[in-house]
Amino acid sequence: MTTNDVAVRVRDLQKTYGRKAAVDGVSFDIHHGETFALLGPNGAGKSTTIEILEGYRIRTGGDAHVLGVDPAKGGLDWKARLGIVLQSTGETGLLTVAEQLRHFASLYPNPRDVDEVIAAVGLEAQAKTRIGKLSGGQQRRVDVALGIIGRPELLFLDEPTTGFDPEARQQFWGLIRRLKAEGVTILLTTHYIEEAAQLADRAGVIAGGGLVALGGVDEIGGADARVPLVRWTDGTGSHEQRTEEPGLLVASLVGSLGREPDGLEVIRPSLEDVYLQLVRAAEPVPAREEVAA
Amino acid sequence: MSIATLGAARIATETKTYFRSPDTLFFTFFFPFVMLAIFTAAFSAQGEVGPPGAEITIGAYYLPGMIAAGILLSGVQNLAVDIALEKGNGTLKRLGSTPLSPMSYFIGKIGQVFVTGALQAALLLLAGRLVLGIELPTEPGKWVTFAWVFVLGLVTSALVGIALSALPRSGKSATAVVIPTVLLLQFMSGVYLQWNMLPSWLQEIAGLFPLKWIAQGMRSVFLPEGWEVLEQNESWNLAGIAIALAIWLVVGLVLSRVTFRWIRRDA
Secondary structure, three states: OHHHHEEEEEEEEEEOOOOEEEEEEEEEEEEEOEEEEEOOOOOHHHHHHHHHHHHHOOOOOOEEEEOOHHHOOOOOEEEEEEEEOOOOOOOOOEEHHHHHHHHHHOOOOOOHHHHHHHHHHOHHHOOOOOOOHHHHHHHHHHHHHHHHHOOOOOEEOOOOOOOOOOOHHHHHHHHHHHHHHHHOEEEEOOOOHHHHHHHHEEEEEOOOOEEEEEEEOOOHHHHHOOEEEEEEEEEEEEEEEOOOHHHHHHHHHHHHHHHOOEEEEEOOOOOHHHHHHHHHHHHHOOOOOOOOO | OHHHHHHHHHHHHHHHHHHOHHHHHHHHHHHHHHHHHHHHHHHHHHOOOOOOOOOOOOOHHHHHHHHHHHHHHHHHHHHHHHHHHHHHHHHHHHHHOOOOOOOHHHHHHHHHHHHHHHHHHHHHHHHHHOOOOOOOOOOHHHHHHHHHHHHHHHHHHHHHHHHHHOOOOOHHHHHHHHHHHHHHHHOOOOOOOOOOHOOOHHHHHHOHHHHHHHHHHHHHHHOOOOHHHHHHOHHHHHHHHHHHHHHHHHHHHHHHHHOOOOOOOOO
16 A cells, blocks of 8 residues: 555654653554544643644654655645644634635635635624634634635644534534545544544544554454443442443342342443543553643 | 735735734834824923034934834834744644745735834824924935835844744743843934934944944934934944845844744754
8 A cells, every 4th residue: 555545644653852752653544534533641642743744843753644745844735735723722813703714715725615614613603703802612613614714635633622512512523524524534633532432433542652552433442442341349349340241240240149239330331431441551651741732 | 826925915914913903003003103202292391402503303303213213113023022922822833734835924024014114104204294393304315215224124124023033932921022122222222312422332232233223324314414423433324224234134034034933843
């Protein structure tokens, strides 16, 4: 497979700051039209990885191709094919929503229609309002609008729904599904694992600068991690047991105890549970918090 | 899309945001007006100033200095603070994600400085003429000097401002670093204090920086014949002005190109 078959190819990516490794040997592919979620705790190397792929930072080692181009050497033509929604910024916001979008549209060779984009992010009523006067969630929608105004082939979404209320998040998910349907490739990072489960086809979990899991959102962490878990307490302490047949286990517990077990829980691990297991297993994370910024 | 087309789009947007920013409007655009009013009011009781036979009102003396200060503020102070803030708050990072060339970004900034600086100078002249009753020169030669000192001074100031914006470590510290520096230059370059009253060692130091030369050029345009005896070497030294500003222009251009980054450099 050549680098042109995939939208993003990362091989053994390395980034060190002084003697600290922020990213240490990360490899993954993102196929055209795929939505890929990169998950991980703060300071795990997520942002550094993404900023290398966006062309902001220069890698120390390894290989990266983004839309067939080395991001360290990407020119303006390459940038015109990307859409980047950065983590929230503190811009002064002196322009109105429509002014800002019209201006950014003018920077791209084949932009989307400004009014359509404003409608897509649900800001029709705020089009003539200065961005600085919008609420945090509304400003975040402007960020998303600016990310898609250039009709990108590849969209980077770095924690896009921070500050959204649940309804706004649902609307945002709808927008991302429409972009997916148009064939846009998406690289998403989020702290809302539910969001990754909803939107992503595949996910990678990054912890301590390395990739600890990679796969479909339904498979990641392996089959064992998704086996239902039964927890209960008895005279000897608390117990937990994984089983494909939790009902039978509970029935046998009741049978042997002759009564309702204390603290009984039956858990079907969600992506979030799997994620938390993976991240905890990767601890102790060396002091990488300082390099997160 | 060409660098120039995008640059023109940037000029329009940059100018719009300039006039919507209250801090910039006061500390950059209107500041010379405020200072002209204060100095004129404070010193007008002294009567006319200047060498015998060439006396002028205090307002007429301060007008060229304030035009020079406006050039420095519109370029150096405005851009050094503005770009440092844009780097600190993510504006630059976002622009860096688009197919905008840094050259177009520079064109936008320099164009903004030009539009706002020209408007500022025109309004200062208008206020000087209409409010303070200052006689403006009528010889075309004086206005030719005005034009080239203005353009050269403004482009130099803009480039020095872009270069200086790399210095503040955060957007918040930008005003704390830049405004006092610029203020100090105005005191020692014959803008606030009468040039010939400054000790010669201070004049020598001021001569290392561009504002002294811009102010000298503006005095040569607006002060009557006879005032040149109060300058260094008793001459307007237009050639020296052109050389000093050209050197600063090249220094500013090189530093701007070398230091500019869409985001802060890797740690």
